[in-house]
Amino acid sequence: MLSIRSLAFAIPGRTILHDIDLEIARGEIVALIGPSGSGKSTLLRLIAGLERPSSGDILLDGESLAGVPPHARNIGLMFQDYALFPHLNVTQNILFGLKMHGLPRADRHKRLDELLALVNLRGFERRRVTHLSGGEQQRVALARSLAPQPRLLMLDEPLGALDAALRQRLLGDLKAILRSLQLTTLYVTHDQAEAFDIADRIAVINAGRIEQIGTPEAIYRHPRTVFIARFLGFTNILPVERVDHGLAITPLGDYAVEGKPTALLLTPGSLSLADQSADRVLEVRVADRVFTGESYRLRLQHASGMTLEVSAPAQNGRQELTPGTTLGLKIDEQQIVALEG
Amino acid sequence: MDRDGSALKWLMRVGRHGLWFVPLAFLAIFFAYPLVSILGVGFAPEGKLDLTGLIEIASSSYYLQTLGFTLGQAVISTLLTLLLAVPGAFVFTHYRFPGRSIFAALAALPFVLPTVVVAAAFLALIGPRGLVNQALMSTLDLTQPPIQLERTLTIILLAHVFYNYGVAFRLISAFWANRSLRIEEAARILGARGWRLWWHVRLPILRPALIAAATLVFIYTFTSFGVIVILGGPRFATLEVEIYRQVANIFDLPVASALSVVQIAFMFVAIGLYNRLEKRAGLALAQGAPPGRPPRNPGEWLMIAANQTIVALFLIAPLLALVARSFTTPQGALTLNYYAGLGENLRGSVLSVPPLQAVGTSIAIALVATALTVILGLMAARALTRRSGAPAWLETVFMLPLATSAVVLGFGFNVALDAPPLNLRTSVALLPIAHTLVALPFVLRSIVPALRSLPAHVEEAAQVLGANPIMTFWRIQLPLISRALAVASVFAFTMSMGEFGASLFVARPNNPTLPIAIFRLLGQPGEANYGRALALSSILLFVCAVGFALIERTQPTSDRTY
Numbered sequence: 001m002l003s004i005r006s007l008a009f010a011i012p013g014r015t016i017l018h019d020i021d022l023e024i025a026r027g028e029i030v031a032l033i034g035p036s037g038s039g040k041s042t043l044l045r046l047i048a049g050l051e052r053p054s055s056g057d058i059l060l061d062g063e064s065l066a067g068v069p070p071h072a073r074n075i076g077l078m079f080q081d082y083a084l085f086p087h088l089n090v091t092q093n094i095l096f097g098l099k100m101h102g103l104p105r106a107d108r109h110k111r112l113d114e115l116l117a118l119v120n121l122r123g124f125e126r127r128r129v130t131h132l133s134g135g136e137q138q139r140v141a142l143a144r145s146l147a148p149q150p151r152l153l154m155l156d157e158p159l160g161a162l163d164a165a166l167r168q169r170l171l172g173d174l175k176a177i178l179r180s181l182q183l184t185t186l187y188v189t190h191d192q193a194e195a196f197d198i199a200d201r202i203a204v205i206n207a208g209r210i211e212q213i214g215t216p217e218a219i220y221r222h223p224r225t226v227f228i229a230r231f232l233g234f235t236n237i238l239p240v241e242r243v244d245h246g247l248a249i250t251p252l253g254d255y256a257v258e259g260k261p262t263a264l265l266l267t268p269g270s271l272s273l274a275d276q277s278a279d280r281v282l283e284v285r286v287a288d289r290v291f292t293g294e295s296y297r298l299r300l301q302h303a304s305g306m307t308l309e310v311s312a313p314a315q316n317g318r319q320e321l322t323p324g325t326t327l328g329l330k331i332d333e334q335q336i337v338a339l340e341g
Numbered sequence: 342m343d344r345d346g347s348a349l350k351w352l353m354r355v356g357r358h359g360l361w362f363v364p365l366a367f368l369a370i371f372f373a374y375p376l377v378s379i380l381g382v383g384f385a386p387e388g389k390l391d392l393t394g395l396i397e398i399a400s401s402s403y404y405l406q407t408l409g410f411t412l413g414q415a416v417i418s419t420l421l422t423l424l425l426a427v428p429g430a431f432v433f434t435h436y437r438f439p440g441r442s443i444f445a446a447l448a449a450l451p452f453v454l455p456t457v458v459v460a461a462a463f464l465a466l467i468g469p470r471g472l473v474n475q476a477l478m479s480t481l482d483l484t485q486p487p488i489q490l491e492r493t494l495t496i497i498l499l500a501h502v503f504y505n506y507g508v509a510f511r512l513i514s515a516f517w518a519n520r521s522l523r524i525e526e527a528a529r530i531l532g533a534r535g536w537r538l539w540w541h542v543r544l545p546i547l548r549p550a551l552i553a554a555a556t557l558v559f560i561y562t563f564t565s566f567g568v569i570v571i572l573g574g575p576r577f578a579t580l581e582v583e584i585y586r587q588v589a590n591i592f593d594l595p596v597a598s599a600l601s602v603v604q605i606a607f608m609f610v611a612i613g614l615y616n617r618l619e620k621r622a623g624l625a626l627a628q629g630a631p632p633g634r635p636p637r638n639p640g641e642w643l644m645i646a647a648n649q650t651i652v653a654l655f656l657i658a659p660l661l662a663l664v665a666r667s668f669t670t671p672q673g674a675l676t677l678n679y680y681a682g683l684g685e686n687l688r689g690s691v692l693s694v695p696p697l698q699a700v701g702t703s704i705a706i707a708l709v710a711t712a713l714t715v716i717l718g719l720m721a722a723r724a725l726t727r728r729s730g731a732p733a734w735l736e737t738v739f740m741l742p743l744a745t746s747a748v749v750l751g752f753g754f755n756v757a758l759d760a761p762p763l764n765l766r767t768s769v770a771l772l773p774i775a776h777t778l779v780a781l782p783f784v785l786r787s788i789v790p791a792l793r794s795l796p797a798h799v800e801e802a803a804q805v806l807g808a809n810p811i812m813t814f815w816r817i818q819l820p821l822i823s824r825a826l827a828v829a830s831v832f833a834f835t836m837s838m839g840e841f842g843a844s845l846f847v848a849r850p851n852n853p854t855l856p857i858a859i860f861r862l863l864g865q866p867g868e869a870n871y872g873r874a875l876a877l878s879s880i881l882l883f884v885c886a887v888g889f890a891l892i893e894r895t896q897p898t899s900d901r902t903y
Binding site: 072079096101 | 797801805810820
């Protein structure tokens, strides 16, 4: 449906996006995640036609969008700051796109009814958008983007301007709306939890390059690079000093690997506390212990200087977990993920 | 892509570039070409380099004296203005008292008044036929007016201070309110009091605003024309006046050109200096009422009362005198004769038409000039604020007319546009075009910031929703800048109504504008001419005051820069 081929974008002195390839199928929700400044919003702007690519092509339903001005693309874009028209009321904002597309008045108002019901804004028709709360503005912006029935909907940090509690609730609403409309959606966020919640597939972008595309499960289980692992919140990343005959040499010992990884990800499942006397158990010292409710998060220090974080169930009187004590740590080699640079 | 599609694209590209090409072409033809023609007349009247004109003025003590007088009166006017404006700004920013905001608005009124109105107002107050002299003559039974201020430096300086007080007052008080009140409090806690507070804290902090205000007042008084011509009489001449006399009376175009070059050089330096100061100090005339506190003791009350009384008298008395005198005979009786006489064509009058016709002429010209200025201003402003960027020099170019005095502009029109290839000498279009040039920088200063401060992304949001560039401008940008646009229009209108210096060169003798009719009537003997001049001035005052009130209402926190 949407097909991005070798897309690049540069401004004088800096390349913002390198060689982007991305395919989105009809009705699919793809989340684009990455830190701020990684080029997420720029990619949306290129697809919308607000910027011109330096090279490469964007195809929608098999047709190239090169040279098509933004107003002729019928691609929806919801801005992070919503960009509502301050001089128009809720109805006028929502119907703006339909008016521009020349829809007859009666049809416009029929569609308005549907949209107001969809985003739960009935009764707000005549309100000034400047007098709405953040959540209400967000819903007006969503209804406005949906109104012209765009071929592709792009949402740029749609919940970014809202506080945490509201964000959780609106994410559920948004997901339900997108699912019910079966709309092809490109969803930009820097919050991986949000992406996991809403997306069929996730594309991780870093420094202008897409580093990995896949389902949330696939990405979580097999992050391809150190950056992705860190971005997803993994903390136990073991640097590989060198690879010798299929054996990765690390501060915590040698592990059999394929290829030439630059680091090893010790997933939470790969680490367990064990009896110090058992076979292949590392000796670590508790450096810090944080009570998190369900469990303790322990920061463990190895003689090599490496620190690892594990969580241990919080039970009454676990005196042995106080800082300074020495513990055994077992690493399950089956659950180690090899990472690239 | 089919042929029609590419043709359309080509058209839209031309349209986009045409946006700034149109105002640029306008400036090239009606601003750059006249200025270059002046240079031509000054330095190469016969087609080869000939510096006779420049040598003549450089070696003549008369012209050096003229330059000296121009500089001297500008410096004295500037100092006097600051001397009155600093206490005014102090009282306004530090205390809360009844009538404070009315006072602030009133202080700015003179600035939008045409020079001829200001000159007429001072004549009506303290001129030989003015109210004060009339009252003194009748009570003291004198045959000669006791106050002889007409054609003196004093009345010129008074009018200049009257004119520029508001500009200096607003600039200084905005600066004061924005940044230095807190610092003053800190200094007070540290023990600074009395003159030490002024000398070590207030004045040093205010320095950027003081220098900027001084530069601005200097620019206005250096190019003073109407006030000098009407109030000063033949004894006094600034460069501006001398250029006019050389052209109108002596027909010595090379000397006039050489004087214009000197004038332009001074103006470029002064305007350049002001722009630097403005950028560095972040000056603005933003007029949010500063907090202030109620006066605490009789001393403070006395200081406020004294300041307000002096300034109010100074600002209001001439305007009241103008209106009052236009309704009274020399004997002090009420009369409507001067207004009734505006419809008559006086035999032997300097005007070949009834004075009232000048009102119609001015309004028609002002309407055309306003429309032209706003359209060109919108084109230029949109080009300047495009995200894809206009070249950086473009904004400077559009502001250039600001650095050229009205008389030089009028003279340029005279030299350049009355001969082929562009013969517009008798064209009615010249006046609106001249007024457009004068008003364009001011209109841009209103529209450009408004366009720049539009909420981020609204333009793009409209495009994504299917609005083409024209629709986006029409439905989104234009409604969002409507206030700034209204202010700009009213400003352009009042400027055109009162424009004097350039009009004097290009107005057709048998179809004068309002300021020119006033000027001619004031130059004639006889009570009838005098009274009609005051009546016309009162009408012009009314128009400008209404415009001013509209601007102040539309823009409660006025961010208009001079």
